[in-house]
Amino acid sequence: MLIQDRPTQPKPELWVESPSSNQLLLNRPITIKAIVTPIWKDEAQQLLQSQVDQLDEQLAQLDTQVQQMVSELSQHTIQSTGGEGRTIAETQNQIQGIQVQAEKRKNELLQQKAQVLQQLEKVGTLELGEEVEQGQVDSYFYVKQGDHFIRKMQVEMVLRDGVIEEIRGDL
Structure with missing residues:
Protein backbone atom coordinates (compact mmCIF):
# COMPACT_ATOMS: atom_id res chain seq x y z
CA MET A 1 0.00 0.00 0.00
CA LEU A 2 1.18 3.46 -0.80
CA ILE A 3 1.07 6.00 1.94
CA GLN A 4 0.64 9.50 0.70
CA ASP A 5 2.91 12.05 2.32
CA ARG A 6 0.88 14.72 3.98
CA PRO A 7 2.28 18.18 4.35
CA THR A 8 3.22 18.78 7.95
CA GLN A 9 1.45 21.54 9.81
CA PRO A 10 3.72 24.32 10.98
CA LYS A 11 3.91 24.47 14.74
CA PRO A 12 2.66 27.62 16.39
CA GLU A 13 5.38 29.99 17.52
CA LEU A 14 4.49 29.24 21.12
CA TRP A 15 6.00 25.80 20.82
CA VAL A 16 9.68 25.26 21.21
CA GLU A 17 11.28 22.13 19.75
CA SER A 18 13.16 21.34 22.93
CA PRO A 19 12.08 23.60 25.75
CA SER A 20 14.56 23.88 28.52
CA SER A 21 13.43 22.63 31.89
CA ASN A 22 13.95 26.05 33.48
CA GLN A 23 11.84 27.97 30.95
CA LEU A 24 8.26 29.19 31.47
CA LEU A 25 5.65 30.41 29.00
CA LEU A 26 3.84 33.42 30.45
CA ASN A 27 1.21 35.89 29.33
CA ARG A 28 1.71 39.67 29.52
CA PRO A 29 -0.26 42.73 28.52
CA ILE A 30 1.30 44.89 25.82
CA THR A 31 0.33 48.55 25.90
CA ILE A 32 -0.72 49.94 22.53
CA LYS A 33 0.07 53.59 21.95
CA ALA A 34 -0.83 55.72 18.96
CA ILE A 35 1.04 58.71 17.64
CA VAL A 36 -1.36 61.59 17.09
CA THR A 37 -1.54 62.43 13.40
CA PRO A 38 -4.17 64.37 11.45
CA GLU A 127 -0.66 67.92 19.82
CA LEU A 128 0.47 66.24 16.60
CA GLY A 129 3.26 63.75 17.34
CA GLU A 130 2.05 63.17 20.90
CA GLU A 131 1.59 59.54 22.03
CA VAL A 132 -1.72 58.42 23.51
CA GLU A 133 -2.60 55.08 25.04
CA GLN A 134 -5.08 53.10 22.96
CA GLY A 135 -5.46 49.92 24.96
CA GLN A 136 -3.75 46.60 25.50
CA VAL A 137 -3.30 43.22 23.85
CA ASP A 138 -2.01 40.01 25.38
CA SER A 139 1.26 38.41 24.36
CA TYR A 140 2.91 35.14 25.29
CA PHE A 141 6.60 35.10 26.09
CA TYR A 142 9.23 32.82 27.54
CA VAL A 143 11.25 33.55 30.63
CA LYS A 144 14.19 31.65 31.98
CA GLN A 145 16.43 31.86 34.94
CA GLY A 146 18.44 35.07 34.88
CA ASP A 147 15.89 37.12 32.84
CA HIS A 148 14.88 40.53 34.19
CA PHE A 149 11.19 39.89 34.79
CA ILE A 150 10.11 43.55 35.14
CA ARG A 151 11.69 44.52 31.81
CA LYS A 152 10.10 41.50 30.13
CA MET A 153 6.70 42.64 31.39
CA GLN A 154 7.08 46.25 30.19
CA VAL A 155 6.51 46.05 26.45
CA GLU A 156 4.80 48.70 24.34
CA MET A 157 3.79 48.85 20.71
CA VAL A 158 3.62 52.27 19.03
CA LEU A 159 1.37 52.76 16.00
CA ARG A 160 1.25 55.55 13.45
CA ASP A 161 -2.06 55.50 11.57
CA GLY A 162 -2.48 51.79 12.34
CA VAL A 163 1.02 50.74 11.27
CA ILE A 164 3.47 49.45 13.87
CA GLU A 165 6.24 52.00 14.08
CA GLU A 166 8.11 50.74 17.12
CA ILE A 167 8.13 47.91 19.65
CA ARG A 168 9.62 48.97 22.97
CA GLY A 169 10.88 46.69 25.71
CA ASP A 170 12.47 43.27 26.07
CA LEU A 171 10.78 40.71 23.89
Missing part, protein backbone atom coordinates in the same frame (compact mmCIF):
# COMPACT_ATOMS: atom_id res chain seq x y z
CA ILE A 39 -5.65 61.05 10.26
CA TRP A 40 -5.74 59.58 13.78
CA LYS A 41 -7.26 62.75 15.19
CA ASP A 42 -9.97 62.84 12.51
CA GLU A 43 -10.85 59.16 13.02
CA ALA A 44 -10.94 59.53 16.81
CA GLN A 45 -13.21 62.59 16.57
CA GLN A 46 -15.54 60.82 14.13
CA LEU A 47 -15.74 57.76 16.37
CA LEU A 48 -16.46 59.83 19.48
CA GLN A 49 -19.04 61.97 17.65
CA SER A 50 -20.72 58.77 16.48
CA GLN A 51 -20.91 57.62 20.11
CA VAL A 52 -22.46 60.95 21.13
CA ASP A 53 -25.04 60.61 18.35
CA GLN A 54 -25.88 57.05 19.47
CA LEU A 55 -26.33 58.19 23.06
CA ASP A 56 -28.59 61.04 21.91
CA GLU A 57 -30.63 58.53 19.94
CA GLN A 58 -30.91 56.24 22.99
CA LEU A 59 -32.05 59.17 25.13
CA ALA A 60 -34.73 60.10 22.59
CA GLN A 61 -35.89 56.47 22.36
CA LEU A 62 -36.08 56.26 26.14
CA ASP A 63 -38.26 59.37 26.33
CA THR A 64 -40.53 58.03 23.59
CA GLN A 65 -40.84 54.64 25.28
CA VAL A 66 -41.67 56.18 28.66
CA GLN A 67 -44.31 58.46 27.15
CA GLN A 68 -45.79 55.51 25.28
CA MET A 69 -45.89 53.27 28.37
CA VAL A 70 -47.43 56.00 30.53
CA SER A 71 -50.01 56.73 27.86
CA GLU A 72 -50.92 53.04 27.48
CA LEU A 73 -51.22 52.55 31.24
CA SER A 74 -53.37 55.65 31.58
CA GLN A 75 -55.57 54.62 28.64
CA HIS A 76 -55.95 51.09 30.02
CA THR A 77 -56.90 52.44 33.45
CA ILE A 78 -59.51 54.81 32.03
CA GLN A 79 -61.08 51.99 30.02
CA SER A 80 -61.10 49.40 32.79
CA THR A 81 -61.85 51.39 35.93
CA GLY A 82 -65.36 52.64 35.86
CA GLY A 83 -64.61 54.70 38.94
CA GLU A 84 -62.44 52.42 41.12
CA GLY A 85 -59.95 54.55 43.01
CA ARG A 86 -57.71 51.54 43.77
CA THR A 87 -56.89 50.87 40.11
CA ILE A 88 -56.06 54.52 39.52
CA ALA A 89 -53.72 54.51 42.55
CA GLU A 90 -52.06 51.31 41.31
CA THR A 91 -51.62 52.85 37.87
CA GLN A 92 -50.09 55.96 39.38
CA ASN A 93 -47.64 53.78 41.33
CA GLN A 94 -46.74 51.88 38.16
CA ILE A 95 -46.24 55.13 36.26
CA GLN A 96 -44.09 56.51 39.06
CA GLY A 97 -42.00 53.29 39.04
CA ILE A 98 -41.51 53.54 35.28
CA GLN A 99 -40.49 57.18 35.58
CA VAL A 100 -37.98 56.40 38.36
CA GLN A 101 -36.41 53.61 36.30
CA ALA A 102 -36.36 55.84 33.23
CA GLU A 103 -34.67 58.67 35.15
CA LYS A 104 -32.04 56.26 36.43
CA ARG A 105 -31.32 55.02 32.91
CA LYS A 106 -31.38 58.58 31.55
CA ASN A 107 -28.79 59.65 34.16
CA GLU A 108 -26.56 56.71 33.17
CA LEU A 109 -26.79 57.70 29.50
CA LEU A 110 -26.11 61.35 30.31
CA GLN A 111 -23.03 60.37 32.33
CA GLN A 112 -21.77 58.29 29.41
CA LYS A 113 -22.41 61.19 27.05
CA ALA A 114 -20.53 63.60 29.34
CA GLN A 115 -17.55 61.23 29.39
CA VAL A 116 -17.54 60.90 25.61
CA LEU A 117 -17.83 64.68 25.18
CA GLN A 118 -14.91 65.10 27.58
CA GLN A 119 -12.86 62.64 25.49
CA LEU A 120 -13.87 64.48 22.32
CA GLU A 121 -12.67 67.75 23.83
CA LYS A 122 -9.41 66.11 24.92
CA VAL A 123 -8.76 64.76 21.41
CA GLY A 124 -9.17 68.27 20.05
CA THR A 125 -6.41 69.55 22.33
CA LEU A 126 -3.85 66.82 21.54
